[in-house]
Amino acid sequence: MDDAIIISNLNDYIFCPASIYFHNLYGSRSTITYQSADQINGTKAHETVDNNRYSTKKNIITALEVYSEQYNIVGKIDIYDADKKMLIERKRQIKTIYDGYVFQLYAQFFAMVEMGYDIQKLMFHSIVDNKNYSVPLPKDDNQMLVKFETVIRDMRAFSLDGFVQTNGEKCKRCIYEPACDRGLV
């Protein structure tokens, strides 16, 4: 499990592989010093779940630590509803379902299935506008499954040394830009 990929890093990697380096670098510091407003709001959105205050119902499991041996990935789920056999990831406000979001949900799914949970539905919940977005299971979306496995392989092979950023727009929106020597701003 030494080189396990952290599930939350999947979305960061899609945004910019170099951002994972800074994410890990600043990971132990107070979040307020480097998180943008959107990220802090997103963190707040998860706090109820992370502190296990979402529900006392027995069929609802929240903030469970999960690990997949098959993909060597580790992280935490948001919500699992055992009655509905549904895995749910809440985000503050969803405007687009990015591939990185789906990969995070897939990673949680594979880990939970390995751990013996029955999951028949995947869903995103957008908190601000109270909308739900269902996501096909990996077995029903082979194209996305192939993308997911490719990203996992790429992450394992990635080296910061040879990385050159080509999309300056990303750097403009990146919270790590002041510290990053690959930035294009």
Ligand code: SF4
């Ligand atoms: S500043 Fe640009 S290159 Fe650096 S981590 Fe952010 S997006 Fe990546």
